[in-house]
Amino acid sequence: MKLFFIVFLNGLTLASLYFITACGFTLIFGLMRTVNMAHGVLLLLGAYIGYEVVEMTGFWVLGIIAGGLSCALVGAFLQAFILGRYQGDELRQTLITIAISIILADFLLWAWGGLTYQISLPEMLQGGIRLPLLNVGYSVVRLTLIGMAIVVGVLLWLLIAKTKLGIIIRAGVDDREMLQALGFEIKKIFIIVFAMGAALAGMAGVIFGSALSISPGTDIQFLLSSLVVVIVGGMGSVGGAALGALLIGLAEQYGLAYAPTYGVVFTFLIMVTVLAFRPQGILGRAEQ
Amino acid sequence: MIVKFKKIILVGAVAIACLSQPILAADKIKIGVISILEGAFASLGQDGVRGAELAFKEAGGKVAGMDVEIIVMSSDASPDSAVNAARKLIDHDNVDIIIGPLSGSEGIALRDLSKGNKGVTFVNGSSAAQDATFREGSDNFFRFGGDGAQWMAGVGTYAFEELGYKKVAVVAEDYSFPYTQVLGFMSEYCAAGGRVPKKFWTPIGTKDYSSVVYSIPDDVDAIFVALGGADAVNFLTQYDQAGGDKPIIGGTITIDQSILDSKGPFKKLLIGAPAGTPTVSDYEGKEWKEFTASYLSNFPEGMTSPTIFAHHYYMAGKAVLLGLEQVDGDLSNQHKALRASLNNLEFVTPTGGTMRLDENRNGIIDNFVTEVYEREDGSLGNRVLKLVSNVNQTMGQDPTAFRAIGAVSRENPSCP
Structure with a gap:
């Protein structure tokens, strides 16, 4: 029984990580219908840059900011000069992002090599605490992840529900042409949103590299998990990303604890079930 | 991919350099090397390639009076990628010998492939699954090293x-x-x-x-x-x-x-x-020190000391070299003479032991x-x-x- 609760907690913390990663992915898709296959490699890039900054300055928070900012820049560049030219041609955009993902991943391998990196945490997040009731040690950084996911979720909700930019984004999701006709510079908005999505990926990378570790291949793994999370939750919906992340995180952890060899099957069972009965995702809206 | 590309250019350059010298022997030996040069194992896989190259560099790039051409292919730790790499080396490059692969299940896949390609001799790199040699072995698949057990x-x-x-x-x-x-x-x-x-x-x-x-x-x-x-x-x-x-x-x-x-x-x-x-990086033995010195002087850009992968690919290369020398480069009759000589080969390993094979063509280490x-x-x-x-x-x-x-x-x- 004790194991059951701990695994639940593990699932929750892993879900937090998935949620932060998938948020950026779903944000970009929601507005632009671009399936950004370079999301994983942006995460890895942010993590490496965050690692360098933390090593240089010793400030963890600075690493997160640097990882986010640098990815935002790369994201803005991608949208402004490459993807923006093919707006509306989703298949071509997807193929381009796959190409970018492969090229960038090789550059990262060239620059940082094949070793495993771990970003050092600040003193107060290191080590573990004893959980009351369950009486087992649990790592502080994992508990912090839940808090971070909630902060990211709430900030995103505030941004989308309460700000001017949020209103424009929501309008754009509903009717892009109308928004353009009303005189909003859709190109600029696309660049901002893409940068935001990429920044979320970069920050998730730094957090991921601190809680677990990063190495070549992490990009593909996280691209896949982001895809599964948003397919289950519903493409383009932040709430859907949260629900999807929770389902996938719990399934992975219970799988690993009770049936380690076949754990990965549960994830895809959930995906197959959702695709069979609700192809738009649990909280997704069907295309008109 | 970049690493692989660089490697191919490098190998190409070496090959051209070799060709521009006056060619004495009528023939040359083509050796394919399969290692993991992409993903998480890339830097270790590259060290494996260094090991294989080192064996031939120490011999001056020649064996039994013939030039050696090394062609490097990458796999990605999956059995099918190793088979694809080997097929390309066999069908397209017409290699005589394949050294590799790096990872466990890849080795089993190449052993199976070797059964249908008797005209090529396979010498395992660092792959260490037991069944690559222990069960259903193939008489042209050799492992000059141990398995994981x-x-x-x-x-x-x-x-x-x-x-x-x-x-x-x-x-x-x-x-x-x-x-x-x-x-x-x-x-x-x-x-x-x-x-x-x-x-x-x-x-x-x-x-x-x-x-x-x-x-x-x-x-x-x-x-x-x-x-x-x-x-x-x-x-x-x-x-x-x-x-x-x-x-x-x-x-x-x-x-x-x-x-x-x-x-x-x-x-x-x-x-x-x-x-x-089987490999300790700061081992004090005399042979290991010599091996490390040779590795460092040939690959200044390499690791601070040879890894287990360089060590094992080196032994594979060394075995191929010694075997070919013994039979004077004779590859006739589906490498019959070479195989016999590999089966009876004995040489001193970088850790000072004597490498030899058992009846399953697996090393005693x-x-x-x-x-x-x-x-x-x-x-x-x-x-x-x-x-x-x-x-x-x-x-x-x-x-x-x-x-x-x-x-x-x-x-x-x-x-x-």
């Missing part, structure tokens, strides 16, 4: 008798190489009287081990960890963060120098941890039991506790009894 020789006995561990849990990746490593550990450990109540097989590339960490039974004395690279770092970090304090016993690639060099508080768990390996220690500057290194000589594939046990254990798998061997 041989690499654990001495550790099980040491853990039970010297360290007094009565019960051990196993955490290992779910494929043929860790299966073989666990077999090597358990065959000794269980025979000595130890028990293994629980084994956790996790998929390669698992990031989040926390649920495994909490499932480890409380009453075990130690954990045998057979994970590689990032997987080992992740598991050990999460075990440490959860307040775990059981001693660790390491598999061959778990306590690799690259893991001892990575940063993180988990490293304190490893001090004093025993492991089994010298193995080390090592221990992680803290150097004076605070970094971690491996030191040799014990040298186990002449380890054969049945770990010194009666061959029929050993074979009767059956093929390694998740459930086999078992002593709960």
